[in-house]
Every structure is written in structure tokens, then in C-alpha cells.
Amino acid sequence: MIMDSGMTDKMAVNDHTLSKENVPALTSLDTFRIGIVILMGLVPFIFPSFRVMDVMAKIMIFTLVVASFDLLLGYTGILSFAHGMFFGIGAYSVALILYHTAAPAWYHIIIAILISLVVSIGLSLVISFFSLRVKAIFFAMLTLALAEFAHILGVQWTSLTGGEDGISFTLPWIFNFNHTFGTVWHTQINGRLVVYFLILFSTLFLFAGLVRFTRSPVGRVLQSIRDNEQRAVALGYQTFRYQIYSIVFGSSVASLGGILFAMWLCYVNPDSVFHTAIMVNILLMVLIGGMGTLYGSVIGAAFLIITENWLPQLLKSAAELVPQSHVIQVLADRWQLYFGILFVLVVLFFPKGVLGTIRAHYRQRVIESESIENQLK
Amino acid sequence: MNDSMLTLDDVHTHIGQHHILQGVSLSVNPGGATILLGRNGAGKSTTLKTIMGLYPASKGSIRFKGEKIHREKTHKIARMGMGFVPEDHAVLFNLTVEENFRLSMVEETETTRQNLEDVLELFPALRKFWKTKAGLLSGGQKQMLAIARVFVCDHSLLLIDEPSKGLAPIVVDQLGEALLRIKDKTKVILVEQNFNLACQVGTDCFILDDGQVVFHGMIDELAKDKPMMKAYLGI
Numbered sequence: 232m233i234m235d236s237g238m239t240d241k242m243a244v245n246d247h248t249l250s251k252e253n254v255p256a257l258t259s260l261d262t263f264r265i266g267i268v269i270l271m272g273l274v275p276f277i278f279p280s281f282r283v284m285d286v287m288a289k290i291m292i293f294t295l296v297v298a299s300f301d302l303l304l305g306y307t308g309i310l311s312f313a314h315g316m317f318f319g320i321g322a323y324s325v326a327l328i329l330y331h332t333a334a335p336a337w338y339h340i341i342i343a344i345l346i347s348l349v350v351s352i353g354l355s356l357v358i359s360f361f362s363l364r365v366k367a368i369f370f371a372m373l374t375l376a377l378a379e380f381a382h383i384l385g386v387q388w389t390s391l392t393g394g395e396d397g398i399s400f401t402l403p404w405i406f407n408f409n410h411t412f413g414t415v416w417h418t419q420i421n422g423r424l425v426v427y428f429l430i431l432f433s434t435l436f437l438f439a440g441l442v443r444f445t446r447s448p449v450g451r452v453l454q455s456i457r458d459n460e461q462r463a464v465a466l467g468y469q470t471f472r473y474q475i476y477s478i479v480f481g482s483s484v485a486s487l488g489g490i491l492f493a494m495w496l497c498y499v500n501p502d503s504v505f506h507t508a509i510m511v512n513i514l515l516m517v518l519i520g521g522m523g524t525l526y527g528s529v530i531g532a533a534f535l536i537i538t539e540n541w542l543p544q545l546l547k548s549a550a551e552l553v554p555q556s557h558v559i560q561v562l563a564d565r566w567q568l569y570f571g572i573l574f575v576l577v578v579l580f581f582p583k584g585v586l587g588t589i590r591a592h593y594r595q596r597v598i599e600s601e602s603i604e605n606q607l608k
Numbered sequence: 609m610n611d612s613m614l615t616l617d618d619v620h621t622h623i624g625q626h627h628i629l630q631g632v633s634l635s636v637n638p639g640g641a642t643i644l645l646g647r648n649g650a651g652k653s654t655t656l657k658t659i660m661g662l663y664p665a666s667k668g669s670i671r672f673k674g675e676k677i678h679r680e681k682t683h684k685i686a687r688m689g690m691g692f693v694p695e696d697h698a699v700l701f702n703l704t705v706e707e708n709f710r711l712s713m714v715e716e717t718e719t720t721r722q723n724l725e726d727v728l729e730l731f732p733a734l735r736k737f738w739k740t741k742a743g744l745l746s747g748g749q750k751q752m753l754a755i756a757r758v759f760v761c762d763h764s765l766l767l768i769d770e771p772s773k774g775l776a777p778i779v780v781d782q783l784g785e786a787l788l789r790i791k792d793k794t795k796v797i798l799v800e801q802n803f804n805l806a807c808q809v810g811t812d813c814f815i816l817d818d819g820q821v822v823f824h825g826m827i828d829e830l831a832k833d834k835p836m837m838k839a840y841l842g843i
Contacts (some may be wrong), residue, residue, distance in 0.1 A: 320717065331842065442696040448710065448711075450705060451700075451707055451710065451711050452711065454700060454702055454703060455700050455703075455711055458700050458701065459698070459700075461662055461682075461694075462694070462698050462700070463680075464662070464683050464686075465660055465682055465686055465692040465694070465698075466683075466686060466711065466712045467683050467686035467687045468683055469681075469683045470683075523702070594744065595742070
């Protein structure tokens with residue numbers, strides 16, 4: 232009998248029986264990662280501007296959502312366009328509950344989390360059962376149709392969602408933006424800062440969960456499905472079940488990302504969370520960072536969000552240097568054009584995404600150094 | 609017939625519109641290694657994949673340890689004790705050697721632990737590269753890992769598809785030694801183009817031609833039958 236999920240857990244526990252070199256050591260890469268996290272935590276104190284905090288918060292949220300999408304696309308080989316929909320479900324869960332509640336309290340956020348998880352898990356199970364058995368391209372089309380349906384529902388069901396105008400709401404408890412708790416390092420500690428740190432710690436916790444998941448025995452099976460599903464089946468794995476684990480876990484994390492996004496903006500509308508453009512952005516972020524790298528999601532999210540937020544401003548400032556040139560003014564307005572060029576350059580120079588290409592380059596160097604060592608022997 | 613470990617009775621397999629297996633019937637007894645021989649395109653690999661359930665048999669029946677398996681899902685057939693090593697270095701490149709073993713391992717028992725020790729003794733290079741990504745191994749090492757990985761499980765039947773393909777002669781010799789030790793513990797059905805290796809490892813053999821069995825006998829008898837060798841193997 233080949234091991235299954237239960238058995239794999241036992242094996243994970245018994246890891247030490249096969250390798251005794253599990254002493255954790257802090258590598259330079261770990262130090263770099265910790266440094267990034269500390270920097271994120273210090274940003275509100277170093278740059279007490281809303282714009283910088285806004286960009287950083289969005290980078291963290293999208294890192295989480297992109298990493299959860301990478302679990303599906305990069306680790307399991309499933310292309311689901313419904314991933315953005317789960318992000319929207321999370322955002323609308325918290326928005327609707329807080330908007331329709333007369334006196335929102337902290338537990339309403341917990342209720343929103345539970346509802347979004349139940350809806351996401353239920354819906355991802357339905358999607359999996361009905362469409363995973365079809366071929367990859369049909370699965371992608373089905374999920375695209377479903378995501379578009381969610382967008383239309385958000386626009387049309389005005390009595391609930393506020394239609395295209397969306398809904399604004401206020402956060403309860405310590406998260407309320409009007410609450411202030413004093414000043415630290417000339418920075419006012421208020422509800423927004425609390426939400427910022429909620430985003431930071433939630434992203435850290437959930438991202439660590441994703442990393443743990445991909446390195447678990449189940450994660451190994453997912454990678455084997457991505458590399459060659461027939462092999463995984465021939466080893467005795469019911470791949471369909473593992474694909475469901477991946478979709479359910481990835482969708483749940485995306486919906487939690489949606490909750491954080493809505494809490495940060497205190498506003499949602501169908502275009503900001505359900506639109507196909509959001510899904511395209513998530514896909515671009517995965518491609519830029521590198522599929523199947525998980526950490527690449529940080530690079531992808533940072534690249535896209537920083538570019539979207541600061542490239543127009545940068546171009547405008549550059550154009551102001553030559554105010555008399557109409558052509559320069561017109562060219563400076565077309566920031567998407569330069570973003571497109573940047574994206575093409577990234578794809579050209581990093582065909583496997585930034586992190587994917589760096590890792591491939593590093594592996595190649597290892598192979599070369601080993602072959603040199605063998606020749607010397 | 610009842611003692612057979614595996615029986616194929618008039619098995620037909622279609623891949624798309626192509627009728628590949630056209631009534632394969634064979635019976636394999638426990639112990640030793642049975643070799644499937646034949647020219648390219650004769651249906652050897654398709655036979656293994658049909659047994660494993662990777663291609664559905666369109667007609668006929670397959671029994672493994674007395675149970676009908678031709679309608680079973682591949683993962684269930686694997687769990688019944690059948691291991692499969694495909695011809696394309698079936699290792700997972702992005703996982704380490706250790707992770708490749710773990711992926712295919714049965715629940716860690718005294719037997720599997722012993723199997724692992726045996727296999728690492730048999731292929732010492734794999735112990736050396738224990739934490740190395742499988743994609744970084746040489747072609748021979750990948751093939752060793754592919755076989756060793758399946759051998760760790762307590763399978764009662766191993767289907768191995770052209771393990772010597774693309775390997776250097778010295779590696780093929782090592783592979784032959786490994787297969788000789790493996791067949792002492794586990795029944796092996798081996799698809800092999802290298803006739804010397806087949807003779808070294810195999811006891812009985814089947815020759816397939818145009819999706820049908822055209823010869824069954826002991827491999828040393830076949831080696832003496834020059835017309836048969838010329839007609840079906842081109843040797």
C-alpha cells in the first residue's frame with residue numbers, strides 16, 4: 232500500500248530516522264528575508280506618509296494572494312482564473328457585514344472571516360468536483376466564466392453590493408481609523424497603523440503556512456503532479472484529491488487576502504476586487520516573480536504595485552522638466568506603454584521570472600562546479 | 609494458470625485511433641525476471657502502461673494476484689503492490705533525492721527501512737547525493753534513482769521500461785547487477801532493447817510484434833534460435 236496523506240504525516244514526523252542533519256542554521260538568505268520583514272515593520276515610522284504605507288500594505292496583501300495563486304499554478308500546474316474571485320469574496324464578506332451592521336464590533340470581523348472561508352471552501356470544492364476532471368484549457372475557461380459571473384453579480388445586485396458605486400464602511404474596535412493611541416517616533420499610532428500591522432503579521436503567518444504546505448509531504452505530491460501527473464498516479468496517489476487540497480487551501484488564503492484588502496481601503500466595488508484585470512495582475516505578478524518559487528510573489532507584487540503607483544508620477548515629474556514639448560507631455564501620460572516595455576524586458580531577461588531565473592542560474596553554476604570537480608578527480 | 613501472478617488475456621489497447629495492442633495474452637509467474645522484447649513500436653511499453661492502467665484496455669482482461677484490474681484506476685493498481693518505472697528517467701527534477709524516495713515510499717516500516725538501506729548500498733551515489741536535487745544528477749544516476757525509488761516500497765511486481773536506454777556501457781553493467789539483486793526479492797517485468805542485459809537478468813521472455821505475442825520461452829533458448837532473433841529482433 233502506497234502512503235497517503237495520513238501516512239505522509241507519519242513520515243514527516245519520522246524524518247530524523249533518515250537524515251540527522253536537521254539542525255536549523257540561519258543562512259544569509261534567511262537574514263535577508265528577516266531584514267525585509269523588519270523594514271516593512273519600520274516603514275510607517277521611517278516614511279510617515281500614507282502613500283508609502285499604502286504601497287507597502289498593497290505589496291504585502293498581493294504577495295499573499297499571488298503566493299496562494301502560485302500554489303495552484305506553480306506548484307500544482309492548475310490555471311484557475313477564479314482565484315481573483317476568491318479575493319473578491321473575502322473583500323465583500325467583511326465589507327457587507329460591516330456595512331449592513333448598525334454597530335460593528337470586533338467579532339463581526341471574525342464572522343466575516345468565517346463566512347468568507349466557508350464560501351470559498353464550498354465554492355472551490357464545487358469548482359474542483361465539476362471542472363477539475365476536464366482538460367486544463369477547459370478548466371481555465373470555466374473558471375474565467377465563473378469569475379466574470381461574480382463580477383456581473385457584484386455590479387447587478389445593487390441592493391446588496393451597492394453596484395458599481397461599491398460600499399464604504401468603517402472598521403470597529405482598535406481598527407477604526409479615527410482611533411489614536413499616542414505617538415511613537417513622531418508617528419501617530421492610530422487604527423490605520425494597527426491595520427497595517429495586522430496586514431504585516433497576517434501576511435507573514437499565512438505566507439509561512441504556504442511555504443510549510445509546499446514543503447510538506449502533500450506539497451511534494453503536488454509538485455509531482457505538476458511535473459508529471461501520470462508518474463504521481465503510478466506511484467499510487469489519487470491526484471484529484473491532492474489537486475482539491477491545493478485549490479481549497481489556495482482559495483482560502485486568497486479570500487483572507489481579500490479581507491485584508493477591504494480592511495485597508497474600507498471600501499470595495501466590483502471593479503476593485505472582482506474585475507478580470509485584478510486576475511490578470513495576479514497572473515503577471517506570478518510570471519514576473521517566477522512560477523513555483525513562492526518567494527517570487529514578493530518580487531512580482533512589489534514590481535507591479537510600485538510601477539503602477541510611482542511610474543505615472545515619475546513620468547509626470549520628468550515631463551515637467553520640458554513643459555513646452557507637447558509630445559513629451561503626451562508620451563508621459565501613457566505610463567502603461569512603459570509598463571508594457573518593462574514587462575517585456577523582464578520576460579526577455581528573466582524568462583522563468585526574476586527568482587526562477589536566478590535560481591536556475593545558480594543551479595547551473597552548481598552543475599558546472601560539480602563537473603569541474605569530477606574532472607579534477 | 610492459477611499460480612500466475614499476472615495474466616493478460618486477449619488485451620487490446622487503442623491510443624487515439626491507433627490500435628496498438630491487438631490481443632496480447634501472457635501469463636507471468638512469481639519470481640525472477642520476465643523480459644518483454646520486440647522491435648520499436650511493437651507494443652512493449654504500451655503493454656506495461658496498459659497493465660498499470662495508464663492506458664485503458666479496450667478489450668480483454670488483466671488479472672493481478674487473481675483480481676481483475678483492467679477497470680481499476682492506476683493509483684489503486686499501484687496500491688495493490690505494482691510498481692512502475694517508465695523509460696523517461698521518472699524522477700522529479702525539482703525534488704531532492706531524499707524527497708524522491710519519500711514520495712514513493714510506503715509507510716515507514718522496518719521492511720521499507722531495510723529496503724532503503726539495501727538500495728543505498730546498491731546505489732552508493734544516491735546516498736552521496738541525498739540532499740541534491742534530482743535534476744542535477746547524471747542520466748545514469750537518474751535512472752538508478754527511478755528504479756531504487758520504486759524498489760524501496762514493498763512491491764510484489766515491478767514493471768521496468770527500458771532502464772538502459774541512453775546509458776553508458778559501464779552504467780548498464782551496474783544496472784544489470786542491481787536488477788539481478790532486485791529480481792531476487794521482487795518479481796520484475798522488464799522491457800529491454802539491450803539483449804545482453806536481458807539475457808543477464810531475465811529467465812523467461814515474450815517477444816511482441818505488431819501488438820501481439822509471437823514467442824514465449826526461456827531467454828537462453830531464444831538466444832540459440834537465430835532465425836527467430838533475426839526475424840523479430842533484427843539481431
